[in-house]
Structure formats: C-alpha cells, structure tokens
C-alpha cells in the first residue's frame with residue numbers, strides 16, 4: 001500500500017504551489033480522527049478528536065511548515081526565522097534540516113516546554129532566548145526579516161495558513177461532510193483562521209454541504225480576543241498559547257462571526273482537568289494547550305450551549321510528550337519491587 005505523501009502531494013491542487021515544485025516534507029498530515037467515547041457520553045454528541053500530535057514533529061505546525069519551507073527554498077532563501085512558544089520552532093528546525101537551511105528561533109526565556117527546546121537543539125537551530133514574551137519575540141522576528149536576508153515562517157506568512165487548512169479537508173474527507181461544530185485552542189489565532197478557510201473552500205467546491213460553527217478557546221490569563229484588548233503580561237500553564245496580542249486577531253473574529261461561533265476563555269484548572277480526562281479516559285496524551293479545546297467543549301456543555309446529537313470535532317494540537325512535567329506533577333510515585341513475581345503480584349493486587 002502506498003503511504004500518505006504529505007499535505008502538499010495529497011492536496012496540491014488546492015494549495016498555492018506550482019505543479020512542479022518539489023515539496024520539503026516529512027509526510028505530515030493524514031493524522032488520526034479518533035472517536036471520543038467518554039466525551040460523546042458527557043455531551044450527548046458524536047465527538048471526534050483530530051490528533052495533531054501525530055504529526056512528524058508532534059504538532060499541527062508541520063502542515064504550515066512544509067508549505068513555508070518549500071516556498072522559502074523555491075525563492076532561494078538560505079535562512080529562516082520564527083518566533084515561537086515552542087512548537088513552531090521545533091517544526092521550523094526540522095524542516096530547515098530537510099531543506100539544508102539555517103534556522104533561527106526566538107523563544108520567550110524560561111517559558112517553553114523542555115521537549116520543544118530539545119527538538120530545536122537536536123535539529124541544530126540557532127536559539128535565542130528573548131527576555132520578553134511571545135509577542136516581543138514576534139515583533140523582533142518581523143523586524144529582523146525586514147532588515148536581513150532571512151525568511152519569516154510564522155503564521156503571519158500566508159502560506160502557513162494555506163498548509164494548515166488541509167486539516168479541515170482531511171476531516172471532511174473522513175466524515176463525508178463538515179461537522180456541526182469545530183472546537184480548537186486559540187493562541188496566535190492562525191489555526192482557527194486556517195480551519196475556517198479550509199472548511200469554506202470545501203463548501204464552495206460542494207465537497208461539503210455546510211461549514212461548521214467555529215468554537216475557539218483561550219486560556220483565561222491569556223485571553224485578549226475574549227477581553228477585547230491586548231494582554232500585556234499573559235499567563236497560563238499552557239505555555240503554547242501564552243500570547244497577549246495574536247497576529248491573526250481580526251481573522252479569528254471573522255471566523256467566529258461568519259460561522260456563528262464563539263471565542264471564550266477557560267481557566268488553567270479546567271485545562272488541566274481536560275488534559276487528565278483525555279489521557280486517563282480517552283487514551284489520548286496531549287500537551288496542556290491542546291486540552292483547551294476539550295475544556296471549552298465541557299464548559300459549553302455545562303452552560304447548556306451544546307444541543308445533543310451534533311457532530312463535533314475537537315482539534316488536539318500537540319503531543320503530550322512535548323511537556324511531560326504536567327503528567328508527572330501530582331501523580332502518585334510509582335512503587336519499586338524486587339525481581340520477584342509474588343512481590344509484584346501482591347503490589348498489583350492480584351493475590
């Protein structure tokens with residue numbers, strides 16, 4: 001059987017890319033759409049998880065990065081730069097390796113998960129830890145790309161959004177139509193913009209009969225869109241979405257309004273509860289930011305906003321191994337046993 005070829009080959013006719021352009025790819029996309037049994041019971045709906053942590057570098061960023069790095073290479077760029085809360089930098093670093101390019105990443109000092117830092121390091125990226133937050137990193141990266149010969153691969157680069165919209169295509173291709181509601185975490189707001197574009201294009205092409213309502217969730221300490229003003233000192237344990245002034249703010253509001261959706265906030269406590277539920281009851285290990293989508297769905301259910309019988313897709317954006325500290329924190333210590341079957345059986349309660 002032929003393997004999945006990556007999003008550019010699978011969806012080339014729907015992407016702004018030449019027929020002959022050779023993709024820089026790690027065969028990203030084609031991720032699992034997993035039926036969520038417990039969430040379906042809790043909501044009375046048909047809930048699915050789009051497991052984006054199954055991408056090559058462990059997050060949805062690979063969909064946009066294959067496009068951004070392919071384009072940068074085609075344009076003769078020798079170096080790329082990005083600001084990141086961790087996943088974009090991990091992805092850029094890996095794809096830059098495939099393209100033979102130098103990759104520079106700007107990350108907020110002390111505020112990115114260890115797994116993501118490890119990825120950027122092992123892929124050989126130039127890492128600058130900035131004494132500021134993500135928003136500071138992004139304005140720095142923008143300034144550098146304007147003054148120096150280095151291509152910006154953040155989602156302000158429109159081809160990133162083009163690549164990320166393919167997740168919506170895959171969902172419709174798998175379900176046979178668009179869901180009623182699509183739920184996702186919101187940070188810099190590129191992904192909600194991308195899904196809305198993808199769903200819209202499939203509806204325009206009559207591949208889907210409708211578009212879903214887009215439901216976005218920010219962390220309550222980093223919820224500028226919900227509050228209607230930039231947050232100077234964003235704070236949340238979900239470091240991936242610790243962003244106070246999202247680049248795609250207006251486009252996210254457009255996705256919300258055109259789809260009849262909503263963008264609301266969930267607390268860190270709700271995020272961690274959803275994070276544990278996903279791992280312990282659905283068998284899906286995600287990073288905390290990813291659980292904001294599920295936390296939001298549960299909140300909306302409690303508020304009576306979820307009519308039963310609907311089809312709902314939640315994107316879980318990144319792999320749990322990115323940030324394992326939260327899995328270990330607060331969990332009981334594993335017990336130690338000698339190399340002895342009886343002792344092991346006793347500890348397991350088998351005798």
Ligand code: F0G
Pocket residue numbers: 059061083084085086087088089155185186187188189190191192240241287289290317318
């Ligand atoms: N979930 C994860 C795991 C992320 O890494 C991000 C963004 C988001 C959700 C939010 O997506 O920004 O498109 O609204 N991470 C960026 C980064 C900011 O630098 O890796 P968004």
